[in-house]
Amino acid sequence: MAESVARGRLKILLGYAAGVGKTYKMLEEAHDLKRQGVDVVVGYFEPHGRKDTIARLEGLEVIPRRRIEYRGVTFEEMDTDAILSRNPQSCAVDEFAHTNVPGSERAKRWEDVQVLLHAGIDVVTTMNVQHLESLNDQVWQFSGVRVRETIPDWVVQQADDVVFVDLPPDALLNRLKRGAVYSPEKARLAAQNFFQESTLAALRELALRQTAHEVEGRFIIDSDQPVFAESDPRGEAEPPATGTHDRILIAVTSDPASAALIRRGKRVADYLRADCFVAFVHAHGDLADLSAEDRKAVERHLNFARSLRIETRVLEGDDVAQTLVDFARLNRITQILLARPRKQSRLGLLRPSLVQQVVRLARDMQVTVVAERHRSASAAPAPPG
């Protein structure tokens, strides 16, 4: 029988690049906890060959990693079961965004951490801002790096504390040159991608703003004040739904741009504290008679939305735009989000695009056309591999 225990507290040390000192700080915290008499263990620790950091491990109890065979190679992962049976008060877990090797019980380390928290164990963990799902496109835009190991925003929102670990880019680049972050060859490659001064500055700004956002979400009650004075004649009218509570509808298709659209929509919804829905309109209500490729793409997008904890709907209707707008009206949607059409065909001049149709039909609500974020010309080339 499962006993009900209070969920453990989650603390995230948030950085903006490898080498800013997250792991070091995590071990410092473990030492602090130990000094305060807390029963603390290190559940997972990534040494990266950094001497200072490895030295900080001394005096801490480390739970040995689990070995997993995959295609003839042995991988080492965090041993969640061993931590559970050791049952400490608190556990330090490096690299929150890590993807476990296939054959592990759970696909992601953040899922392992959920298990620990559920068992009442406090967790201190580390991640970089670029691992946040909703920032994936923005990070790609200015770094040229498509981050694969991502964490859904709701997981980070559940943390009790998010603490920013800072180091100015100059100092970080110095550490990189000294070989304190990566081996020389890896350092050279890194310098071409994330580790450009402008990219680091942008990532750092993102991390600062994200931490501020997390702080605000946890501690600060923000009431919406009207921008214009009460005496304004507009104030007499019935308050528009937009003034108080937003409801956002994201219209997805089989187009690959839908993934970025979902991320952007979810981010906007989170910041505005709005309800968020994803809808796909299909002429026959179920996906069975789409081409196999399109069906897969749509299913992927709907699953992706669900993984971000967005409610999804498949709607039926021959006229896609009209079906969307009717659904939006029925559900008191205040804002519809659509992807910007890729290119206008010659035919498009005669036949309006879905965006144009929705814009024309939904004259009583806001329609946001979300643009694809392109790589800026100044960004570095994509990393090899």
Next chain:
Amino acid sequence: MAQNLVLRPERPDPDELLRKVMAEEARERRGKLKVFLGYASGVGKSLRMLNEGVRRRERNCEDVVVGATQLESTPEVKALLDRLEVIALRMVEGVPVMDVEAILKRKPQVCLVDGLAHDNPPSCRNRFRWQDVDELLEAGISVVTSVNLQYIEEQRDQVAQIRGREVQESVPQAFLGRATEIEVVDAPPGACLGNEGPGGETDRLRREQQLAQLREIALLLAADVVDHQLERYLLEHGMGQIWSANERFLVWITPFADAAPMLQSGSRNARRFHGELLAAYVARPDLTPSERTALDRNLKLAREAGAEVHALDGDDPAEALLAFARCRGVTQIFAAHGTHQNWLERAMGGPVDRLIRDAEGIDVRVFPE
């Protein structure tokens, strides 16, 4: 008054280049300023500053002295001070002040100055410690210092509102803007509550709230400093397009639609994202008196909403707006449904259609009429 926008030509002019080179040289002679910024006492600024001093001295073999310390220190701080050369504070009118002359005479490479916001007694050469630090920097001495957000001049009103009391000492924010490096010392509010005196549970919660607000301000202030550094870097390296991690909302003002809902929403979005709100209109010579009145009313609303208002020139309104948006790193444009469509625009697509078609990389939000 609406500001006029001057679009910067792509080619830098020679005078500007020369100015840049001279500024660069001056910057090289001047000592470098590094600031540890914390949002309250007890987050660990002094410790981080002294740690950096010890590291620079012991690993980089830099000539480091301590110019000023807090009067009371923890055992950890004392242990670090033991590994550093300390230039004693001088007593003036019973107040301990930093001995600037002694430091200038000693002329180290790096001077550590704890508590940047102290003020000096009237008989001192400088009224404020940050002016002392400025003198050290001018003499080519690099300074590593710590400052508490609550003492930043421009933040004092907001801090006083949150904390219900005002502090006297201060540092102007522009001084921090000149820092070569700013490093945030962050910690959860719980970590600083020990320094805040006793109190019950409700007191504790209230103080935790206050500290969280201060913490948010400190993080956003640092984000703005980083944003300016990034902008300067991109300009200096000839990267035309300004991009940043910040959200910027641009409301398109015309005489033909009520701008209030867009401004209302824009202001709210800017606040929630801690971004910027801009508003722009494209000047047209052929406005009727009633259109002129409507435009003026919308512009007045824009200023009331706190938007930065710009007048743009251009035969093609959508194009002028997009050029401005790109130049300012706008992430989202708010536009109202065109109520001014003639048959030609209907056939070719109205300005809003054009905007959607051409706004590559920028979101367009179309508002109800």
